Amino acid sequence: MKLFLGRALLVAALLVFVAPRPASAATNSFRGVNWADARDNYVDGWVIPTGLTASDSYATVRTKADGIVSGFQTLLGANTVRLPINPQSVNSAWWNAYKGTVDSALAHGMRVILSYWEANHDGFVDDTAAWNTMWDTVVAGYGSNANVYFEPMNEPFGYSLNDWVNLCSGWLSRHSTVPRGRVLISGTGYNDNVTGVGASPALSGTLLSLHFYGFWASYTTRAAWTANLTPRIGAYASRTVIDEAGAPMTTGLTYTGGQNQDGNVFTSYFAATTDYTRSQQMGVVYWPGLRSGDTYSLTRQNGSGLAVNNATGVAQLRWGWGL
Template identity: 85%
Template sequence: MKLRAALTTLLTVTALAVVTPAPAQAATNSFRGVNWADARDNYVDGWVIPTGLTASDSYATVRSKADGIVAGFQSQLGANTLRLPINPQSVNSTWWAAYKGAVDSALAHGMKVILGYWEATKDGYVDDSAAWNTMWDTVTSDYAGNANVYFEPMNEPFGYTLSAWVSLCSTWLARHSTIARGRVLISGTGYNDNVTGVGAASALSGTLLSLHFYGFWNTYTTRAQWTADLTPRIGSYASRTVIDEAGAPMTTGLTYTNGATQDGNVFTSYFAALTDLTRAKQMGVVYWPGLRSGDTYSITRQSGTGLAVNNASGVAQLRWGWGL
């Protein structure tokens, strides 16, 4: 009887385990990343070419260069996510065949990759809907089968009203319905500066959300002020939100890790507030930029075939925000 009871209990527990649905995603801190950006910025009317690559590079050359840079992001920072820019000029051309070497390198290193669209005219709208759709058809065809690739339909859609932006994203989701919504990052409204509107939109349920937050947006000098500014931009959607752009000066000699002196300076207080909040809320952060020549925010620089750190205290504070 005891054996029969034990077997009955075991079967009951097993059955419950089978029918219990997997819990919804409760955190995004598995995204510990950096942006690899074009020195001209990613808003270019032409091919996007991240620092260290050249337009004449073949796939093999891009892959080789990227191997050193991606390995640097991993070893120097502890990153596991790479955000790369795309646009129709790059994808709907011969450059895409070579540029994919950067994506493939990151994937071969076990990284997540976020591919985000940058427009060229800097007006906050998709430049050419037909070319944009062709671009995304190509990109999703190439990488829909790899679960480590994530898609961001547009970076900083500040030209659109909330309703127009939700409509555009809904159309994108319908066109690419075979891609799990958990692999799509929907940008917040404005300059990706608030996710509460897109988070509340039922048409976008199940997607991740992307938020941008920068210290040059205000002149606060205390962590409390920055926290009060950032918190309502996230609202109740922290579990879906990845901050996929945030950064501070890394080549000007600031020290980010001394808690006693983080207040009193715009950027040290900003970066402390950001990373304290993301750590507490278990949110992902993709730093801007991991590498971009000529950018004082760049947390690394090229060194031989790899990377060197520009500010060790900045790296330590970023890793704190990542939960490391």
């Protein structure tokens, strides 16, 4: 009996020492860019990302998107595109054409994040019934596709934490067939802090989305920007995707260079952000990958494809992606 117990204890001890630890969760598989409307995505009407026109058919949208999405992949190394939606776009004839952007990205093996942008720019869902109809249509069309992710609302700054959690809980209940791991819950305010939504039991299992920008402060060191960013994420880095972060790409700034990144608001900000996401294995979806008239735009249209606006900005973003 003593011999049997001794062997059992030895086996148990060996299991403790040799059993592999589970891999840590991470979101760095999201290497993305936003494709945005030149008017910004807060529009009371159809959202029409740069390069498209309201008269485009599905076939035309698909052809144009093929060139743009291919550019995101080959020039940047992106595997994710974030696209805006609103009820005016989805609950109308435009949706039949606009779906060409989603279908193109999926055909290229990309992930797609579909995010609701409200029209009034007051931080609230404009019309709950229309919002529900929109999401019913979108989920019916793409809910079964594992490469499509859903962000119930962009920048819900009108809501208190409790009201925002309640709204998202209702979304999750209404669309319970969508795995929670394919839903990005925006941080409170301007998506600027995920600790509240991260701590909510009602939102367990979801991803979280954070926005972080260099025009929010005037720091000129990476250390100061890192200190600003860290408490916005708290203990939830493994669930968080920064799905908006960007800096001027058409003003001649150099974003690579180690110590030389300090001394300027935007180079230090972008270095700190990408250093942090790399170290924490977090995903980044840059704002914007393409948007005409936006100095932050990482690319510009070039024939049927794209051209890069700032090679050092691309290099620093790829560093943040872990590439």
